Amino acid sequence: MPRRKNLTSAGTRPRRAATAAAPADVMELNREISTRYPTLSKRLRQIAEFALKHPNEIAIESIAVIAQHAGVQPSALIRFAKAFGYEGFSDLQRIFQQRLRESRPSYAERIAAMREELHGQRDHGPQAILTRFAEANIAALQHLCEETKSGDLDRAVQILRKAETIHLVAQRRSFPLAAYLYYALSKIGRRAHLIDAIGGMDQEQRSLMAPHDALVAVTYADYTPRVVETVAFAAQRKVPVVGITDQPLSPLTAQCDVVFYIEDAAVHDFRSLGASMCLAQALVVALGATG
Amino acid sequence: MPRRKNLTSAGTRPRRAATAAAPADVMELNREISTRYPTLSKRLRQIAEFALKHPNEIAIESIAVIAQHAGVQPSALIRFAKAFGYEGFSDLQRIFQQRLRESRPSYAERIAAMREELHGQRDHGPQAILTRFAEANIAALQHLCEETKSGDLDRAVQILRKAETIHLVAQRRSFPLAAYLYYALSKIGRRAHLIDAIGGMDQEQRSLMAPHDALVAVTYADYTPRVVETVAFAAQRKVPVVGITDQPLSPLTAQCDVVFYIEDAAVHDFRSLGASMCLAQALVVALGATG
DNA sequence: CGCAAAATAGAATAAAAATTCCTCTTGCTT
DNA sequence: AAGCAAGAGGAATTTTTATTCTATTTTGCG
Known part of the structure; x- marks a missing residue:
């Protein structure tokens, strides 16, 4: 993307157009486009329509690709940008990129x-x-909805449906989730087994897992070893594992058949379990509805 | 974005890496990253973390900007891309762009x-x-914010602050809440005691309550008798009680010093604990911040 | 119908991008 | 502790990209 004057383009938006103020965001630009549409030339209208219809394209692709896609010449795109007060196409493109960036502030x-x-x-x-x-x-919760893949949910439900007994493991902060799952699964008539490590008997509890069962494991940083061990044990025994954890670098990633990454709300080092709970609930109800 | 061989990159994804198959989407890449993370070099780890944290950045910015932001050299980014089987950084960048293109096109x-x-x-x-x-x-959650009285929160925090030991009681569906409170209170250094009725010893557990302590009780319809009894026992012993329940007609209303009424989300007869969890968390953090 | 002004296309150009390659550092083994 | 290999840094290089410029076409108007 040549002609970019400042490398640290991230937060800056310095220049204004020669004649009039250029729209500062896509919404503003769209308004401007609709206002001036009747006065635009044929080719410029063509571009205007394309811009309204494929904003992502404009943000991501290079000018040549966009031109080809819109059926115009690259120079036409630059004329378009200048017609709306921008210095060049890159200048216009920046506001489309901004839109994408802001739309998913990556939660963190x-x-x-x-x-x-x-x-x-x-x-x-x-x-x-x-x-x-x-x-x-x-x-x-919003993040959960946006990020969770439908396919992962389907696969998780399928694993749970096939399971004779659903084993549950989670410790410390995550333990409430396992407790909830135990209650909810029992309520829909599924056999659940809570590996709660009571009396230090988690070794014995985990040895009850069989290949026709399934394991649901939850652990967040810093990844209680006991839970990770249980998952490894299950994987070794060919027990299907559904994992719930916080990020891809979690030790669960490698050993689970399905993994959900949940970025729960955290303030003051206190993570909430709201989103995790929601996912757990959805899994159980989906299981109850179909199975 | 140089080194791009085909202009019509839009829908095509033709090339594979020289040695191994490069991950075809971000999820797949994340998986690969977590698997290989331990074997990566220091700088490559740094980039891996950045990639997981700022996927938008990778999709939108140029290699120079990303390098600056991640605190590495541009060439390191290329080494990273090649380490994961891509031809170059642009090749890797494309899958991040794809993600944005697919996810965002229609938020509304x-x-x-x-x-x-x-x-x-x-x-x-x-x-x-x-x-x-x-x-x-x-x-x-919105309902929770609107309905919860500031005075009730203050009084509840005050009760908890004065308590030497905070006893917790909740059963069945609500039990996860008590478990969470136990964890959270312990974490901020408050002495907590979970009346979990393990081994049927709830009678013995509740007899530990003293007037200078406090009890947090949670129960929803249909009001587990064991919990209601514990609350009654506490009231009789002059132990201050903070109650969390679902509606004013609950048996908790009469015997608690402070009661919160929470209308948790319910679908298909399954009540969620999201709002309850949120309240619990807020209470603990408020306690930790002030006391 | 023809002239002039604007718009367009496409090649030429200059800027900036990604990538390569060579040197220096760092960490590890013997 | 010294040598070696993998990794990192940074300038040089090459490719790609955005942009400019001019010839050509189109459009609007007298």
Whole structure:
């Protein structure tokens, strides 16, 4: 993307157009396009339509590819950009890229912003804390919906459906999830077995797993060894494993048949289990509905 | 983005790496990254982490900007790409762009589809169920914020702050909440005692409560007798009680010093614990922040 | 119908990008 | 501790890309 003046383009948006102020975001540009559409020339209209219809294309592809796709010349795209007050096509392209970047603030950034908010303001009252947590949980739930692949859900449900007994393992912070799953699975009439390590008997409990069963394992950083061991044990015994963890670098990734990555809300080093709970619930209900 | 051999890159994905098959999408790449993470060199790990954390950045920015942002040399990014079987960085970058192109094209469209699914109610697939639960949970969280009185929160925190030991009781569906509270309270250094009725010893467990302690009790319809009894026992012993339940007609109302009414998300007769969890978390963090 | 002004296409150009390659460092083995 | 190999850094190189410029076509108007 030549003609870019500043390398650290990330947050900056310095220049203005020669004649008029160029639209600063895609929404603004779209408005401008519709307003001026009747006055545009034939080729420019063609480009305008394409821009409205394929904003991602504009953001991602190079000018040559876009031109070919839209059936115009590269120079026409530049004329288009200049007609709307931009310095060149790259300048226009930047606002489309911005849109993509903002649309998925990668969650971690969203939470970071929230964390700053939390620290920034002096209000540490319980009410404020509750609100912050609720917001973080909502963000986490939205993220869950966006990121969870339908195929993974299907495969997980299928594994659970085939299982004679569903073993559950989770420790410490994640333990409530296993407890919930145990309750919910029992309620829909599935045989569940909670590996709770009571009396230090997790070795004995995990030895009950058989290949026609399944294991649901949950662990978040910093990955309770006992849970990881249980997963390894299951994998070795050819027991299908559905994993729930926080990120791809988790030790679960390699050894599970299906893995869900959940970025639960975290504030003050306290992770919530809202999104995890939601996923667990969805799995159980989907299992109950189909199986 | 030089070194791109075919202009019509849009839908095509022709080449494979020289040695091994390169991951064809980001999920696959993430998997590969986690598998090989331990064997990667220091700088390559640094890049791997950055890639997992900022996928948008990789898709949109140029190699120079990404390198600067990740604190590495441009050539390191290329080494990274080649290490995972790509021809060069551009080759790797394409799969990140693909992800953006596929995921984002219709955020509004997707929500609309979701709503239709929801109302059409013909779709009982796992994905639809997950979405439904997520939406229900979000609604519940919003409701929680709106309905929870600031004064109640303050009083509850105050009760917990004064308590020498915080006893916790919840059974069956609500048990995960007690388990979570136990973990969280322990983490902030408060002495917690989980009345889990293990071995049928709840009588003995509850007899440990003293007036300078506090009890947090959770129970929803249909109000597990064991929990209600424990609350009654505490009230009789002048132990302060914080109750979490579902509605004012609950047996907890009369005997608690503070009661929270939570309308958790419910679909298909399955109540979620998202809102309850959120409240629990807020209470603990507020306690940790002030006390 | 023809002239002028604007718009377009396509080659030429200059900028910037990705990649290569060589040198230096770092970590590990013997 | 010294040598060796893999890794990292950075300048040089090459490819690609955006842009500019001009010849050509189209369009609008007298």
